[in-house]
Amino acid sequence: MIIIKENMCDFCGACVAVCPPDAIELREAEIRIDEDTCTDCKLCVYVCPIDTLEYAA
Amino acid sequence: MKEKFDVVVIGGGPAGCVAAWHAAKGGASVLLLEKNRSIGPPVRCAEGVGDDGLRLIVEPQPFFIQNRLEGIRFIAPNGSAFEIETEKHGYILNRNVFDFYLAQLAAKEGAEIRTKAYVDSLLLNEGRITGVKFQALRKSYSVESSIVIGADGVESRMGRMAGIRTQLKMKDVESCIQYKLANVDMDTLICNLYFSREISPGGYAWVFPTGEGTANVGLGISGEYGKRYAPKDLLDRFVARLFPAASVLAITVGGVPVTQTLREIVKPGFMLAGDAARQTNPLSGGGIVSGMIAGKLAGQVAAEAVQKGNFSQNALKEYEKRWYKAEGNYHKMYYRLKETIYKLSDDDLNRATQAILKLPAEKRHIINIFKAVLFQKPSLMFDVMILFKDHVKNIINALGK
Ligand SMILES: Cc1cc2nc3c(=O)[nH]c(=O)nc-3n(C[C@H](O)[C@H](O)[C@H](O)COP(=O)(O)OP(=O)(O)OC[C@H]3O[C@@H](n4cnc5c(N)ncnc54)[C@H](O)[C@@H]3O)c2cc1C
Ligand code: SF4
Numbered sequence A: 001m002i003i004i005k006e007n008m009c010d011f012c013g014a015c016v017a018v019c020p021p022d023a024i025e026l027r028e029a030e031i032r033i034d035e036d037t038c039t040d041c042k043l044c045v046y047v048c049p050i051d052t053l054e055y056a057a
Numbered sequence B: 001m002k003e004k005f006d007v008v009v010i011g012g013g014p015a016g017c018v019a020a021w022h023a024a025k026g027g028a029s030v031l032l033l034e035k036n037r038s039i040g041p042p043v044r045c046a047e048g049v050g051d052d053g054l055r056l057i058v059e060p061q062p063f064f065i066q067n068r069l070e071g072i073r074f075i076a077p078n079g080s081a082f083e084i085e086t087e088k089h090g091y092i093l094n095r096n097v098f099d100f101y102l103a104q105l106a107a108k109e110g111a112e113i114r115t116k117a118y119v120d121s122l123l124l125n126e127g128r129i130t131g132v133k134f135q136a137l138r139k140s141y142s143v144e145s146s147i148v149i150g151a152d153g154v155e156s157r158m159g160r161m162a163g164i165r166t167q168l169k170m171k172d173v174e175s176c177i178q179y180k181l182a183n184v185d186m187d188t189l190i191c192n193l194y195f196s197r198e199i200s201p202g203g204y205a206w207v208f209p210t211g212e213g214t215a216n217v218g219l220g221i222s223g224e225y226g227k228r229y230a231p232k233d234l235l236d237r238f239v240a241r242l243f244p245a246a247s248v249l250a251i252t253v254g255g256v257p258v259t260q261t262l263r264e265i266v267k268p269g270f271m272l273a274g275d276a277a278r279q280t281n282p283l284s285g286g287g288i289v290s291g292m293i294a295g296k297l298a299g300q301v302a303a304e305a306v307q308k309g310n311f312s313q314n315a316l317k318e319y320e321k322r323w324y325k326a327e328g329n330y331h332k333m334y335y336r337l338k339e340t341i342y343k344l345s346d347d348d349l350n351r352a353t354q355a356i357l358k359l360p361a362e363k364r365h366i367i368n369i370f371k372a373v374l375f376q377k378p379s380l381m382f383d384v385m386i387l388f389k390d391h392v393k394n395i396i397n398a399l400g401k
């Protein structure tokens, strides 16, 4: 699953743009990943410019 | 608030504001929804635009311009550099003020604007988009409309909800980070672009002077290198080397689509515009002007559709047609050029720069520069020859956007 280091997120949307199943939702200052939809592909982890996201098996 | 509008625009960036402005100007009743508390901030942008591009939408005005630029300098991996002779100049906007101004233009034409208004879904009826549902300050609203314009930026979830595949490939997104630096000592008339795999693989680094000893300094790497490199580490190294005495006043990150326009940007009752439609210039990553062009065309077509009472996919396809004629066709070419440039190694880039520096200054225009670059990789020549055939003029224009 993907772990969010929330105090690091800048809410820029890069991860949302590459997420294949559209599992990420961003509000003004809130990020949520729907665990049921997420496929653990890790693309969001790689695209995030400031390492907000981390994969944990 | 009203429950029905002719046009609802989602997203208050340059594309959305200009779409709302032109739809309202054409006589439509318009609602613009922005999820953040304000139009403008947080600005995720280096704020550079060309004079001719800007003038397609608005007259340049001192109050939204931070700095005026007179040239572009390209810096090779080994530090050798050349400037491009351009008679055209450019600007560093103050995007906070600029985006606000665009929203004001929309409001003056009668568009209603709501901030802190998060659109969570589209209303669908028999295959048509018929409105939006949004939340504002904990209350939920449902608004019907004849046309919805999705201008929700790089995220582009509205497009997905309308049934358009908007997901970006990793190689077609730049993962960017930028600092606003103070205490930098530099020429304020020139913007600097650094091309080097070592600095920013699959992208470039920029130093845009914003006046008074400040600058927007950032870089983007292709998403496909994201597994191996952290943009923040790369930028820290770059800044430590160039501006060791500088302080960081602001940090911003973002994703920039560097691809061709989506295959579909129109559905029944629905249009996509700006970064959301992947209408960003894929060669430069610039999306302010191209987003505003798209917004203007979408807004105009929406207003025409309202007047005629025809909201079919076919009627809205007029927007697609106008977009390709204005910009979209060129983006296909810029995309291939981008792919070509990022195949060059640092040695190729160094050698190309040496060749360019041997040219007399007045011959350092874009055509000769590309020739010099391509000479390093003859295998790429054929690909680019095809591009050059009809489009020399357009490539020159591309740099102004
Ligand atoms: C680091 C960086 C530097 C850049 N430098 C330049 C540059 O120098 N020159 C240039 O031309 N371009 C530059 N760009 C690109 C430029 O910033 C964008 O292309 C431009 O902002 C796109 O405009 P837009 O209106 O399409 O989208 P945006 O400006 O992203 O606006 C989209 C808006 O939609 C809102 N939104 C999203 N989802 C919802 C929702 N569900 N409900 C309500 N609102 C929503 C967002 O909050 C946002 O305000 C840069 C980008 C980055 C990341
Ligand atoms: S791991 Fe893949 S599916 Fe899960 S949130 Fe990230 S990009 Fe989306």
Ligand code: SF4
Binding pocket: A008, A009, A010, A011, A012, A013, A014, A015, A016, A026, A031, A047, A048, A049, A050, A051, A052, A053, B253
């Ligand atoms: S890419 Fe990173 S910083 Fe940007 S919204 Fe996603 S998690 Fe947050």
